[in-house]
Amino acid sequence: MPKSELPTSTTISADKATPLWAKSDEEQEALRQSKEPTRVMVEEACIKCGAPEVGFYTVQLRSVDEGQTVFYECPDCRYT
Numbered sequence: 001m002p003k004s005e006l007p008t009s010t011t012i013s014a015d016k017a018t019p020l021w022a023k024s025d026e027e028q029e030a031l032r033q034s035k036e037p038t039r040v041m042v043e044e045a046c047i048k049c050g051a052p053e054v055g056f057y058t059v060q061l062r063s064v065d066e067g068q069t070v071f072y073e074c075p076d077c078r079y080t
Helices: 025-033
Strands: 040-042 054-059 069-073
Touching: none
Parallel strands: none
Antiparallel strands: 040 054, 054 069
C-alpha cells in the first residue's frame, strides 16, 4: 500500500492539560472542609463486625524502592 493511502489523523493539544480525575474548585473546597476522611471503598467484609464494605488508604512507610503499605478501615466500627 502506498504511503499516500495510509489513514492519517491530526491531534490538537489543549493549552493546559487537565487530568480526568481532577476535581472542580468547589469539590476540592468541600473535601478540605469535611471532617470525615475520604476513603476508597471495596467490597470486602470487615473481619470484626462483618460490614459488607471497607475503605482503604496507602502510606509509604519504608524506602522508596518498596511498595506502599495498605490499611483497611471499616466505616461502621472503625476497625483498622
